[in-house]
Amino acid sequence: MVDDTQVRDELRAAILRGDFAPRQRLVEADLCEQFGARRFAVRAALQDLVAEGLVERQQNRGARIREISLDEAIEISEIRRVVEGLVAARAAERLTAADAKRLTGIGRRMREAVDGGEAAVYSDLNAELHSTLREIARHETANRIVAQLHGQMVRHQFALSRVPGRSAVSLAQHEAVIEAVVARDPDAAEAAMRAHITSVIEVLRSLG
Amino acid sequence: MVDDTQVRDELRAAILRGDFAPRQRLVEADLCEQFGARRFAVRAALQDLVAEGLVERQQNRGARIREISLDEAIEISEIRRVVEGLVAARAAERLTAADAKRLTGIGRRMREAVDGGEAAVYSDLNAELHSTLREIARHETANRIVAQLHGQMVRHQFALSRVPGRSAVSLAQHEAVIEAVVARDPDAAEAAMRAHITSVIEVLRSLG
DNA sequence: CGCGAAGCGATTGTCAACAATATGAGCACC
DNA sequence: GGTGCTCATATTGTTGACAATCGCTTCGCG
Structure with missing residues (x-):
């Protein structure tokens, strides 16, 4: 049926x-x-x-x-900045030892992907990191909102991944997020995630 | 038709x-x-x-x-804390002289309502303040999300307004938000709004 | 008397046909 | 040649009727 x-x-x-x-x-x-x-x-x-x-x-x-304009993509990212900041903070609070292992594993693979110039792999790991954090945070409402906003961004996300030199900058920010979450420091995790998405917003602005 | x-x-x-x-x-x-x-x-x-x-x-x-549990109401408020924080910050950035006048007017009427013990009037002014800030911020995506989350909260919102002594605490927090926005200080506005909603969350927790 | 099967009323899910509307082509007229 | 009008066509919006399903009651049987 x-x-x-x-x-x-x-x-x-x-x-x-x-x-x-x-x-x-x-x-x-x-x-x-x-x-x-x-x-x-x-x-x-x-x-x-x-x-x-x-x-x-x-x-x-x-x-x-529906066509999502660049301005709207920036608005969406502004929301994601604060909501994913909340997710990161909460992941830091709820982290288990097993979670920490997963996150550091993703971090290591990210670095390998950037060193090896494997853009597609890095992009997948990016998605995996964010979704793992959401899983750890177990915040249903936040997850729903982020998933919805992410769906609206797909096209712009693709444009982002093609900005030259982007992955090197992005890698350092991701590592900072992982470090803060693994250190179980909610405030630092929120700040690191916000810094990361702030940089995404800046790239989007530069595309306008 | x-x-x-x-x-x-x-x-x-x-x-x-x-x-x-x-x-x-x-x-x-x-x-x-x-x-x-x-x-x-x-x-x-x-x-x-x-x-x-x-x-x-x-x-x-x-x-x-749909029944919204207390736990879910808390989750929703956690999202509202960060998103309305963003709205307040942005309102501070975009504030015009006319907007400032409106906000201080709402603040004055809020104080009068609390002094006069008019709970219903204060509740309406509360809604008016938040919606005026959203109007000033002109952040479509944030407005949509906040409106949706607010709708899910109505029943709990009602419970909140009946907590004794709540309006006095809430008034001071609202005045802090207005002051920061009128001073065009985005960081202070975000912090004030987050503090306000943090206190809402604490009251919700105390009801569990 | 207990228990499961069958039947029943209420309610929702699905359909194919029909009505309403927008879009674009063709035509008359200037 | 351009402009506005009329009509055909493609597409969506709406309807009433019918099928499927659920929860409950009733009935038969051990």
Whole structure:
């Protein structure tokens, strides 16, 4: 059976993968064919993705991929700065010995990836670090918000990763975050995470 | 004609007004009658409110008012602490002379309300202060998130306002926020707002 | 009397057809 | 050649009807 949450998840994955261009129209009939679903399910999926901020709808003109401007990407990053700061602080408070091992392992692999010039690997580790911190922090509300905002940023995230020399700067900041969390110092962890995302915001500004 | 956004807005208003109890079932047919709408529109409205976190749905068992536990209310307040901190800082940066006048006016009326023992008036002014700051900050993303989280908190907010001696403590904190914003000091404004919401969180914890 | 199966009413989930609307092409007219 | 109008077409919005499912009651059987 074709579950409507399945259509929603597949469509979201396709959007995050970059299968659709910003402002591209999402014609319901086409999506039905693409996902082998009924129009009813597609419609429900679209409504959900509107709520997630990935899709926008206009009365009688259907749905299209929402375009996130650079200004909005900066706003989103400003929120992420404070919310992920909270996540980092809380991870520092709740850290177990096993968590510490995981984090230092990610840090080591990050350094290896940067030294080896493996940009794609580093990008994956970046995602892994942030999501591991969220896992450690166990803050459901924060996780939901960060996940949603992250989804809206995918396209800009890609642009970020292509800025030359970015990974070296980013690596040092990530190591500072890991160090503070492993030291179980919430204030330092929050400050380090905020410093990291502040630098992301500065790069975004420089792209304007 | 009965617009489905209209049903959604009315239903949301009813929930925020406290017309429904937590965990109360929302039977589609009843809502149709109550709002004079078709089931189609009610269904779409419910789906939107699920996304807003006010309603929850279970397969084949329909929708009910989502109950927000005290723990979750604390989590939500932790997010609000950092996001409204950002809003306050940004309001301090963007403040105009007219804005300053509005804020000091709200502060003066707050003090009068507390001195006069008018709890309801003070509660309204509280909401007005926070929303005025959001207006001044003009941070769309933050506003959306705060509005959503605030909606989920209504019931607990009510409990808060009934804590004896709360308004005197709260007044001083609000005045500190206003003072810092009017002084155009972003860091002080953020700190003052965080201190304010920290105290809200402590009261919530004490209720557990 | 206890227990499980079957039936029932209430409610939600799904559908295919129909209505309403926007968009763009073709045409008359200036 | 340009401009505004009309109409065809593609697409979305809405409907009432029907199917599926749930929780509960009742009934049969040991």
